[in-house]
Each structure stands twice: as structure tokens, then as C-alpha cells.
Amino acid sequence: xxxxxxxxxxxxxxxxxxxxxxxxxxxxxxxxxxxxxxxxxxxxxxxxxxxxxxxxxxxxxxxxxxxxxxxxxxxxxxxxxxxxxxxxxxxxxxxxxxxxxxxxxxxxxxxxxxxxxxxxxxxxxxxxxxxxxxxxxxxxxxxxxxxxxxxxxxxxxxxxxxxxxxxxxxxxxxxxxxxxxxxxxxxxxxxxxxxxxxxxxxxxxxxxxxxxxxxxxxxxxxxxxxxxxxxxxxxxxxxxxxxxxxxxxxxxxxxxxxxxxxxxxxxxxxxxxxxxxxxxxxxxxxxxxxxxxxxxxxxxxxxxxxxxxxxxxxxxxxxxxxxxxxxxxxxxxxxxxxxxxxxxxxxxxxxxxxxxxxxxxxxxxxxxxxxxxxxxxxxxxxxxxxxxxxxxxxxxxxxxxxxxxxxxxxxxxxxxxxxxxxxxxxxxxxxxxxxxxxxxxxxxxxxxxxxxxxx
Amino acid sequence: xxxxxxxxxxxxxxxxxxxxxxxxxxxxxxxxxxxxxxxxxxxxxxxxxxxxxxxxxxxxxxxxxxxxxxxxxxxxxxxxxxxxxxxxxxxxxxxxxxxxxxxxxxxxxxxxxxxxxxxxxxxxxxxxxxxxxxxxxxxxxxxxxxxxxxxxxxxxxxxxx
Numbered sequence: 001x002x003x004x005x006x007x008x009x010x011x012x013x014x015x016x017x018x019x020x021x022x023x024x025x026x027x028x029x030x031x032x033x034x035x036x037x038x039x040x041x042x043x044x045x046x047x048x049x050x051x052x053x054x055x056x057x058x059x060x061x062x063x064x065x066x067x068x069x070x071x072x073x074x075x076x077x078x079x080x081x082x083x084x085x086x087x088x089x090x091x092x093x094x095x096x097x098x099x100x101x102x103x104x105x106x107x108x109x110x111x112x113x114x115x116x117x118x119x120x121x122x123x124x125x126x127x128x129x130x131x132x133x134x135x136x137x138x139x140x141x142x143x144x145x146x147x148x149x150x151x152x153x154x155x156x157x158x159x160x161x162x163x164x165x166x167x168x169x170x171x172x173x174x175x176x177x178x179x180x181x182x183x184x185x186x187x188x189x190x191x192x193x194x195x196x197x198x199x200x201x202x203x204x205x206x207x208x209x210x211x212x213x214x215x216x217x218x219x220x221x222x223x224x225x226x227x228x229x230x231x232x233x234x235x236x237x238x239x240x241x242x243x244x245x246x247x248x249x250x251x252x253x254x255x256x257x258x259x260x261x262x263x264x265x266x267x268x269x270x271x272x273x274x275x276x277x278x279x280x281x282x283x284x285x286x287x288x289x290x291x292x293x294x295x296x297x298x299x300x301x302x303x304x305x306x307x308x309x310x311x312x313x314x315x316x317x318x319x320x321x322x323x324x325x326x327x328x329x330x331x332x333x334x335x336x337x338x339x340x341x342x343x344x345x346x347x348x349x350x351x352x353x354x355x356x357x358x359x360x361x362x363x364x365x366x367x368x369x370x371x372x373x374x375x376x377x378x379x380x381x382x383x384x385x386x387x388x389x390x391x392x393x394x395x396x397x398x399x400x401x402x403x404x405x406x407x408x409x410x411x412x413x414x415x416x417x418x419x420x421x422x423x424x425x426x427x428x429x430x431x432x433x434x435x436x437x438x439x440x441x442x443x444x445x446x447x448x449x450x451x452x453x454x455x
Numbered sequence: 456x457x458x459x460x461x462x463x464x465x466x467x468x469x470x471x472x473x474x475x476x477x478x479x480x481x482x483x484x485x486x487x488x489x490x491x492x493x494x495x496x497x498x499x500x501x502x503x504x505x506x507x508x509x510x511x512x513x514x515x516x517x518x519x520x521x522x523x524x525x526x527x528x529x530x531x532x533x534x535x536x537x538x539x540x541x542x543x544x545x546x547x548x549x550x551x552x553x554x555x556x557x558x559x560x561x562x563x564x565x566x567x568x569x570x571x572x573x574x575x576x577x578x579x580x581x582x583x584x585x586x587x588x589x590x591x592x593x594x595x596x597x598x599x600x601x602x603x604x605x606x607x608x609x610x611x612x613x614x615x616x
């Protein structure tokens with residue numbers, strides 16, 4: 001083994017250090033993430049990317065999909081954990097599973113269709129056949145195997161841990177680690193803001209998705225309240241001339257001017273949000289008027305006020321299912337979508353955007369949610385392609401390495417710890433970037449991080 | 456095919472070529488003039504026949520939204536089109552699917568080369584135009600574009616297709 005792969009006898013990233021080139025000592029990693037700045041090699045270095053796969057994506061809880069995507073027995077969706085292919089599937093027994101998409105015989109994927117409904121998954125290399133719970137049903141010509149061969153022991157391999165929070169399915173490839181709710185911690189109540197926006201407290205992720213890709217590192221998809229007036233200047237100009245249309249109604253006064261009642265919040269464990277709640281509440285009367293003008297809007301509001309107390313109902317309606325939260329490392333709930341971030345390589349990332357429909361509201365409201373989403377998000381939209389464009393400019397710019405530091409110090413002097421322990425600052429401050437980088441370092445070095453206040 | 460139908464086909468082809476030219480050369484105002492008041496611009500996502508009321512599209516826009524799109528592209532801050540994509544498309548396989556009084560439904564296919572920032576991307580698709588015959592020539596009532604890769608990850612599709 002090459003030198004430099006271990007410190008004090010502790011080697012970092014087993015898979016990575018095995019081939020002797022990806023070893024990073026704890027000290028070296030710590031040197032890359034400093035107070036208010038990070039070294040840009042973490043966005044460009046292929047060895048860092050390999051270590052991220054093993055230390056972050058193959059250990060931490062990773063969002064896989066929503067149970068409504070596999071509503072009926074046999075329903076499946078192909079997903080990935082880092083680069084590893086998995087099948088999200090509801091078995092005939094009704095249980096939602098995450099199975100490694102790899103035949104136990106010679107390793108071919110057993111499912112190559114992106115989604116569908118199947119009773120069995122058959123490997124077309126030699127015909128080994130599994131049921132939709134992953135159980136191996138039969139091998140071709142079994143007489144070729146000896147008595148010690150056990151069909152039972154060759155089921156599709158499940159992800160070591162799978163847990164759900166309110167039908168959000170997460171998996172971890174590590175057999176050990178915190179329970180999902182303990183990992184999500186303060187982020188659970190933000191997921192609630194989305195789910196509870198449905199009068200039935202149920203969301204429906206069946207409207208398809210936008211699959212986007214950009215040539216940049218996965219960590220560039222941040223949670224950033226400093227960029228909108230620049231990256232999205234063209235959209236803001238569009239909204240300003242038609243303040244009543246779509247998302248314009250929720251942006252009547254600029255939430256990102258640094259003076260609005262808008263904040264960033266570090267929820268701990270790398271989870272962070274743009275906290276727009278107070279701002280949206282301040283503009284609730286305008287938004288309610290807009291909602292009332294949509295067919296089914298009045299009934300929606302009545303159902304919410306009948307179900308919840310006034311403050312909660314008003315908050316849920318004003319937020320419109322948009323907690324604007326990032327759950328580390330690969331999920332974001334932004335505007336009308338659940339978003340999955342898939343790292344492809346150090347310099348390429350897929351962002352898959354799933355617009356969310358609310359159960360119990362009119363078809364018109366849900367159709368409006370789709371149109372709002374399309375207007376800002378997706379490959380042909382007005383918003384997210386400009387984000388991708390800027391991420392690509394960052395990736396190119398970072399190749400200039402004479403001064404290799406990325407500054408994420410904004411707001412360090414004015415952030416404060418809120419009563420619930422989360423770190424809060426102005427919406428334009430880089431609290432989310434620091435929250436994510438703290439968690440990144442903790443996972444990369446294999447140290448536990450659970451306290452947001454441990455800055 | 457009767458001769459008058461061939462004449463109609465020729466006229467429709469010329470219209471599609473002009474539309475292609477305006478899109479390729481980013482002549483947004485001239486392109487917008489081709490649209491009818493009750494315009495529908497639809498580019499499905501994930502599948503060609505997904506119901507837009509319950510499925511996300513890449514583009515599902517009425518005249519107002521098309522105008523918004525062009526307003527944005529004409530401004531100086533549509534970063535994903537700065538620099539603009541250089542475009543060249545070949546429109547072919549033009550067929551009249553339906554011709555009623557004053558209304559023509561025409562299907563066609565395109566191969567579109569895009570060059571931006573030293574990268575060349577090829578986009579391929581099928582279009583279905585519903586054209587109204589007016590005193591000012593054809594106007595687009597509906598345009599549906601079925602991209603061959605509409606279920607695959609895509610980069611920047613902010614130019615006109």
C-alpha cells in the first residue's frame with residue numbers, strides 16, 4: 001500500500017485506499033475545508049470524488065424515491081446510489097424495497113427498463129429469475145449445481161438499510177449508522193411542510209420528471225440565497241412585468257434583496273434551507289387571492305383551515321409545499337419539486353426533478369403546479385439552465401489554481417444560533433455552504449457530526 | 456396525390472423552412488409573428504403522449520408564456536444563451552396528416568446541430584404543426600415537438616426547437 005493512506009493507523013476510505021492512489025489523511029482533508037473557505041480541489045480532484053463515493057454516498061442515508069412512485073405491488077423504478085444501480089420496488093407482499101440491480105450469478109443488471117410493473121426480474125444472461133421481493137425463484141438447469149448450492153442464499157441483495165420518513169424512501173449501504181429520523185433530525189419538520197400541504201397529508205410523485213445534466217461537480221448544487229438576482233436576473237425581469245403570473249405572485253417583493261424577512265438555516269447533518277416562511281406569510285393575503293382565483297382554490301383553503309389551526313394552515317398554504325430545504329447529500333425540496341442529485345463524475349452531475357402533486361386538491365391546482373415548475377425548472381425552462389450554465393463556468397474557472405480557495409465566509413460575522421440549535425443568518429449568507437462542507441468533512445474523515453452548532 | 460395537394464404541401468414546406476430559419480438565427484420577433492392568438496407550444500417530456508394536466512412537460516405554453524420566453528431570450532441575462540447556441544437544422548419528411556377548410560395538420564422531422572462553447576450537440580425530433588390558413592399566410596395554432604431523447608438527461612435546451 002502506498003504511503004500516505006493512513007494516519008495513526010487509521011486508513012480513510014477502504015475501497016479508495018485499496019488501490020493505493022486515493023489515500024487522504026485526516027489532516028489533509030481537514031486542510032481542504034477551513035473556516036470560511038474550501039480548497040477547489042474538492043470539486044476537481046478525481047481521487048476526492050472516489051473517496052466521496054465510498055465515504056458519503058455508500059455510507060450515508062441517500063434518498064431513493066417516494067413510495068407513491070411504486071404505488072402498486074410489482075411497481076419499480078431504477079435509481080442509483082452514487083454510481084451503484086438499484087431497483088426501488090414494491091413487492092407482492094406490499095413492502096417497498098431497495099435491491100441492488102445485479103444478478104447474483106454473473107453480475108448483469110436484472111432490470112433494464114426505467115420503470116414498470118413486474119412480477120419477476122429475469123437476468124437474460126442465463127435466465128436466473130427473481131420475484132419482485134428479490135427472492136431467487138429458479139436457476140436454469142439446477143442439476144449443474146451441487147447440493148451445497150442454496151437458492152435461498154442467492155436472492156437479490158437488498159441495500160443494507162432502508163427506512164422511510166412519510167413515504168420518502170432512503171437507503172444506506174452501511175449496515176451501521178444512525179436511524180433515519182435521527183439523521184434527518186430537524187429536516188423532518190421541513191419535509192412535513194411539503195407533505196402537510198396536501199389536505200390528505202399525501203403527495204403524489206407520478207407526474208414524471210425532468211432529467212437535467214451539467215458539466216460540473218455535484219456539490220455545486222447548493223442552497224444559495226445570494227445568487228438569484230444575478231443568475232436569474234432574466235426571470236426576475238420577466239416576473240416584474242407580470243407580477244400576478246405563476247411564481248410572480250410569491251415574489252411580489254424581492255425575497256433575496258438582503259432586507260426581506262428571509263433567512264438561511266443550518267439544520268445540522270448537512271441539511272440546510274432557505275427559510276422563506278416569514279416572507280411567504282407576510283405575503284399570504286396576495287397569495288390567497290391568487291389561489292382563490294384558481295378553480296378549487298377556495299375549497300383547498302377551506303379544507304386546510306378546517307383541518308389545522310389557523311397559524312399552521314396559513315403557513316402551509318403560504319409555503320405552498322416549498323420548504324426550500326436540502327437534505328444531505330442528494331435530495332432537495334424546492335418549489336414544487338423533489339430533486340435528486342446524482343454525481344456522475346467529478347465534472348458531471350445529473351439533477352432529476354420530480355414535480356409533486358398534492359392529493360386532495362383540484363386537478364387545476366395540480367396542473368398549475370406543473371406549469372409553474374416548467375416555467376423555472378427543466379432543460380427548456382427559464383431558471384435551472386442558467387444555474388447549470390453558472391455551475392459550468394465555476395467548474396471551468398476552478399481550473400485556474402494559482403489561488404485555489406473558494407470563499408464561503410459570507411455572514412460568518414452575523415450568523416447566530418437559534419433557540420432550536422440551528423444556525424441562522426441573512427438569506428444571502430453562506431450558512432448552507434458551510435453546513436454542507438462541515439458534513440462533507442465529517443463524512444470524508446469518518447467522524448460523526450450530528451450537532452449543527454459544532455461550527 | 457392530386458396537384459392541388461402538392462401545391463399545399465409545397466406551401467407548407469416553405470412555411471416550415473422559414474420557421475426553421477427564424478429559430479436557427481434567433482429571429483425571435485419574426486418567429487413570434489408566425490403564431491396564432493390561441494397558440495399552444497407543447498414539448499412533452501418522458502413520453503410522447505403524456506397528458507399535460509397530470510404530467511410534466513418540457514414546454515407547455517400558451518401565447519403569453521411564449522412571449523415571456525422570448526422576452527427573456529431577448530434580454531442580456533439569459534446566461535444559458537450567452538453566448539447563443541449556433542444552430543442549423545434540416546427539416547424533412549414533411550407530410551400533410553389532415554387538411555380541412557382553413558386548417559392543415561402537418562408532420563415533419565428534424566435533425567438539429569447545435570454548437571455552443573466548442574461542444575456540438577445533435578438534437579433529433581418530430582414536429583406536428585396545426586396551421587391555420589389566414590389572409591396573412593399560415594399561423595401556428597399548435598406545435599407539438601416530440602424529441603427523440605425526451606426521456607433522457609439533457610443539458611441546455613434554451614434555444615428554440
